[in-house]
Amino acid sequence: MLSETTYHRPNSLDQACNLLSENPDAILLSGCQSLGLLSKEGIVSLDTIIDLNRISELREISYKNGSLYIGALATHRDIETSQTVQTHLPLLSTAAKQIADVQIRNAGTIGGTCAYADPTADYPPVLMATNATVHSRSTTESFEYSTRDSFFVDYYESAIGPEEIITSITIPVSKDAGFGFEKLAYRKNDRAIVNVATILETKKGMCTRSDICVAGVWDTPLIANEAMNSLLGTQLTDDDLSRASEMSQEEILVCDDPLISVEYRSAMVGVLTKKALKTARGDLS
Amino acid sequence: MILNFKVNDTTHETNIDPSMPLADVLHDVLGYKSVKQSCSTGICGACTIRINGEARKSCLHMAGQAADSNISTVEGLSKNGSMSPLQEAFIDNFSFQCGFCTPGFLMSAAALLDENSAPSEEEIRDSLHGNICRCTGYLSIIDGVKDAAKRITEGGN
Numbered sequence: 001m002l003s004e005t006t007y008h009r010p011n012s013l014d015q016a017c018n019l020l021s022e023n024p025d026a027i028l029l030s031g032c033q034s035l036g037l038l039s040k041e042g043i044v045s046l047d048t049i050i051d052l053n054r055i056s057e058l059r060e061i062s063y064k065n066g067s068l069y070i071g072a073l074a075t076h077r078d079i080e081t082s083q084t085v086q087t088h089l090p091l092l093s094t095a096a097k098q099i100a101d102v103q104i105r106n107a108g109t110i111g112g113t114c115a116y117a118d119p120t121a122d123y124p125p126v127l128m129a130t131n132a133t134v135h136s137r138s139t140t141e142s143f144e145y146s147t148r149d150s151f152f153v154d155y156y157e158s159a160i161g162p163e164e165i166i167t168s169i170t171i172p173v174s175k176d177a178g179f180g181f182e183k184l185a186y187r188k189n190d191r192a193i194v195n196v197a198t199i200l201e202t203k204k205g206m207c208t209r210s211d212i213c214v215a216g217v218w219d220t221p222l223i224a225n226e227a228m229n230s231l232l233g234t235q236l237t238d239d240d241l242s243r244a245s246e247m248s249q250e251e252i253l254v255c256d257d258p259l260i261s262v263e264y265r266s267a268m269v270g271v272l273t274k275k276a277l278k279t280a281r282g283d284l285s
Numbered sequence: 286m287i288l289n290f291k292v293n294d295t296t297h298e299t300n301i302d303p304s305m306p307l308a309d310v311l312h313d314v315l316g317y318k319s320v321k322q323s324c325s326t327g328i329c330g331a332c333t334i335r336i337n338g339e340a341r342k343s344c345l346h347m348a349g350q351a352a353d354s355n356i357s358t359v360e361g362l363s364k365n366g367s368m369s370p371l372q373e374a375f376i377d378n379f380s381f382q383c384g385f386c387t388p389g390f391l392m393s394a395a396a397l398l399d400e401n402s403a404p405s406e407e408e409i410r411d412s413l414h415g416n417i418c419r420c421t422g423y424l425s426i427i428d429g430v431k432d433a434a435k436r437i438t439e440g441g442n
Binding site for chain 2: 104
């Protein structure tokens with residue numbers, strides 16, 4: 001028989017950081033919705049677990065000085081139903097609502113999703129489009145990672161170091177922005193075949209901000225830089241959006257998938273980019 | 286590790302591996318036989334229970350994670366030997382055939398109705414999205430939940 005797991009239930013972030021420092025191979029547990037699968041498949045070994053769920057300070061959701069603060073232990077359901085998120089960044093609550101099902105949304109957390117860096121997850125394109133920052137801590141240091149530049153490193157790999165615990169995500173919010181989110185999956189709320197987050201802003205009818213992030217198709221979410229730049233200074237006509245969508249389809253790298261051809265996925269990048277841009281344009285007040 | 290599980294208002298103290306799936310703890314160790322496992326990977330929802338009122342998939346929770354929380358299963362739905370309006374509505378609307386998935390559907394529906402006693406069909410479908418039934422075709426289940434909502438509202442409990 002395998003030996004029993006050593007299970008720690010710290011009540012504070014300091015305690016958790018100390019435990020992780022003393023047990024560098026320990027597994028951090030938050031919602032367990034992905035970790036549960038990995039342990040059943042034998043991909044992770046559960047010799048030592050640090051269960052973060054009693055650290056209530058990590059579940060806060062608040063809005064301060066133009067920035068949305070989401071504690072790492074906020075569940076998908078918290079984010080979906082939070083009045084604060086719905087008011088300041090409906091793009092994030094829209095993405096949360098499209099994760100799996102109610103039971104899983106009641107348990108899974110945004111911090112866990114970030115650490116896991118599943119390329120088909122629904123938050124990453126939103127976090128990259130909004131230029132969110134992931135904050136983490138070790139016993140002695142605090143760290144910040146730009147989701148746009150450095151956080152999502154590779155296939156299921158984030159930049160978080162072995163002695164760090166994700167504490168929160170902060171997201172700059174603009175009240176003048178319009179948002180779009182589109183997802184294609186085999187079945188409603190399944191893992192994304194393609195998902196796209198878009199943000200647009202205008203001044204006097206001219207586009208002053210455009211952000212497009214596409215996920216589900218490559219090892220990490222990808223920013224459609226050329227498509228974004230093509231929209232700046234335009235009046236966001238149908239033609240402008242069509243051209244940007246074609247550029248997005250052109251520049252976004254697409255992996256092969258055993259069930260779906262590269263051509264189809266790539267075409268869907270264009271289609272979903274266009275739909276998400278139209279939604280964002282319609283959302284501009 | 287000694288862990289306490291509070292299930293349907295009864296506290297059980299048990300010495301188990303804290304990484305054991307909660308579904309196994311409830312069914313095999315504590316004897317709550319309504320907690321079914323089919324896929325064991327968080328897809329089918331047969332193992333749905335409630336933790337502090339929320340519908341959760343017990344196959345994707347570790348024992349340690351759920352210890353000391355308020356857990357509820359189908360065994361706790363009936364009161365003083367009488368079935369809950371939700372269970373009666375499931376019987377009257379033929380909301381099950383083989384019955385294997387039914388405990389999970391009941392717990393998802395109970396969590397919905399406690400939060401929202403007059404759910405729309407869309408809200409019912411959303412709350413049952415994480416439960417799979419291979420017999421009924423779902424429509425009779427949705428009818429059962431609608432009927433239960435009506436019974437609860439009219440019955441005043």
